[in-house]
Amino acid sequence: MNEQQLERMRTGKGFVAALDQSGGSTPKALLQYGVAEDAYTDEEGMFTAVHTMRTRIIQSPAFDSDHILGAILFENTMDREIDGKSTADYLWEDKGIVPFLKVDQGLDVEKNGVQLMKPMPKLDDLLARAADKRIFGTKMRSVIHEANPGGIKQVAEQQFEVGKRIFAAGLIPIIEPEVNILSEDREESERILKEEIIQQLAKLDPDVRIMLKLSIPSKDGFYSDLMQDSHVVRVVALSGGYPQKEANEHLARNPGLIASFSRALAEGLSFGQTEADFNETLKRSIESIYSASIT
Template sequence: MNLEQLNRISTGKGFIAALDQSGGSTPKALLQYGIKEDSYSGEEAMYAVVHEMRTRIIKSPAFDSERILGAILFENTMDREIDGQFTADYLWQKKGIVPFLKVDKGLAEPANGVQLMKPIPDLNNLLKRANDKHIFGTKMRSVIKEASPEGIRQVVEQQFEIGKQILAMGLVPIIEPEVDIHSADKQKSEQILKDEILKQLSALDKDVKVMLKLSIPTEDNFYSDLIEHPQVARVVALSGGYDQVEANEKLTHNHGLIASFSRALSEGLTAQQTDEEFNALLSQSIASIYKASIT
């Protein structure tokens, strides 16, 4: 583990950019970016186009370490290069931004009011490759739809079980049990979730650190005890479908919680914009998310 990177993630001022839309959500992300599905053909062409979009974001002067602590990549992005360097090396060496990798394979069908992660076959091999490519940490997502004690316990147990496998390979896991922002009993789910997370944290070896990625809580500062927990390097928030203005506004009310936004970060960016327009809008978005993250 890179201690300089750990220190930056644990104590730095800023937020984490989520650039990790995977195969299933990529066409939608490209559509928002102004690229229609009929303009590329096949998966390889789609990934090439999305890499151009991510490269444009990463290389933008607005995308800087003054405001951005880390960036979460999709596996395909990790394997590609920017200006002759693997993406993770470019991020850290050229930009001073810590690279993470999304490792989950998507969500299982809903059961017990939640969606667990699908099995992740060959995870150790992926983690070895991540180490070879100088990735610092990982991210994996489950979703909680209802305040089901049994379902939420399963989500958190699965997250921490795989998290320990990731820790054993020398990487720092971002554990992401998202509570659906449209859930009718969101606040009750958050209470059950927090209790289960605290239970799992207390069972970890004392010398390890994990990160948490959570939906912005209904009650302000509800996760402050997780933020202050000695075994939590950082707690970051997902935008979860809120637009940028609303996500920032809600984040502002949660001291110590920082953003890890995806859609809310790239909102309004299009392939058709000139570099000047693109960089200006990205800079504006980054400034507003940064401001909400340091309150």
């Protein structure tokens, strides 16, 4: 584990950029960027198009370590290069930004009010490859739709069980049990989830370190105590479907909570923009998200 990267994630000012759209969400991300599905003919063409988009973001002068602590990559992005370097090496060596990798294989069908992660039979191989690529940490997502205690307990148990395997492989896991911000009993789901997280943290060996990626809570400051736990490197927040402005407003009311935005980060970016317009749009987004993250 890179101690310099660990210290940066633990104490640095900034936020985490989520550039990890997978095969299922990539067409939507490209469409938002102005690249229609008829612009590519197969999966390889789709991934090439999205890597071009991500490369444009990463290489932008606005995408800098003064504002951004880390970036989460999709497996296909990890395996590609920017300027002759692996994407992870380019992020750290050229930008000073800590590389993470999305490792889950998507969501299972909804049951007991939640969607667990699909099985990950190749996880150990993926973690070994990530370590070889000098990836610092990982991210994996589940979703909670209802305040079902049994379902939420399953989410927490699965996330932490996989998280322990990831830490044992020398990487820092970002545990992401997302609460659907549109759910009718969202606040109760957050309460149950927090109790389960506290119980799981108490079971960890003293040396284990994790990060948490949570929906911005409905009650301001609700996760402040989790930030003080000795196992927790950082607590970051997903935008959860909020537009950028609204996500920033909610985030700013939660001291210590920093962003890990995807759609909100890329909002307003377009394939057809000039480099000047693209960079200026990205700069405004990054500065606004940064400002909300350091309150």
